[in-house]
Amino acid sequence: MPELPEVETVRAAMAAHLVGRTVAGAWTSGLRLREPLSRARVRSLAGERFTGARRRAKFLLLELSSGRTLLVHLGMTGNLVFRDGGRILHDHVVLTLDEGPPLVYADARRFGLFQVLTPRQLERSPWLRHLGVEPLSDDFDAGYLRGAARGRSRPIKSLLLDGRVVAGLGNIYACEALFGARIRPTTPAGRIGPRRAERLVEEIKAVLQRAVAKGGTTISDYLGSGAGGRFQQELAVYGRAGEGCVVCDRPLRNRAIAGRSTFYCTRCQT
């Protein structure tokens, strides 16, 4: 499911297979997603040609020939796939195209977002307005992280999950990066020194890049191939409470930090 590398994987698929296509027909279930999905708005996509596919945090921005943008978030269970064979349970938007199989937005839990926005609406979107730096960009470095952490007592894990600071770093990768950097997730953010901040930033970028290269952790069936993301088997701590640490073999812990499951090693992470 979708964290940043998964969204990036979908974005690449859209850039490769959707850009250049024209919408022939548009259908929606009409069921409310994170926000209501207007039937008229979805229908108005007919005739649009896709001109670009970008990503901001975990949002997909699919650009249209009219200048409007399709803003898509996959939530917890959303997916954007090319799929033939008609609608099935949890399909919420189906766009038939001038060529190839239809593009389907499906989302069981409906925590996702699917909006057609004018340039002005996009610019003012509350979903995008307060986002911090992209973790894979050069703007995200140890200096930036320490600046954001300065004087903060909140756990570093909580800071990393705060989208106003780092845009789109999810729970899995926050856990993995903190393990890689050997930092205890509960460490007060302001007490991370320059060396550890450097290491943490490196680990965040490295784990994200590795996951992107492998097609994400669980989803990558955007072409209906059914091939799962190959990163799951590389997770060192996420989802492994009670199992031995890959470094020291001590049982890994799981405890909630800022309301999220947090997996870590009490010996390796200090």
Added chain:
DNA sequence: CCGACAACCTGACGGC
């Protein structure tokens, strides 16, 4: 400022 929690939903899984 910060953590806890609720809210939005459905599905998977473990225990009995």
Added chain:
DNA sequence: TGCCGTCAGGTTGTCG
């Protein structure tokens, strides 16, 4: 087999 409780990768907002 089935019923029930618990948990889940996201994001926003409220409360204390």
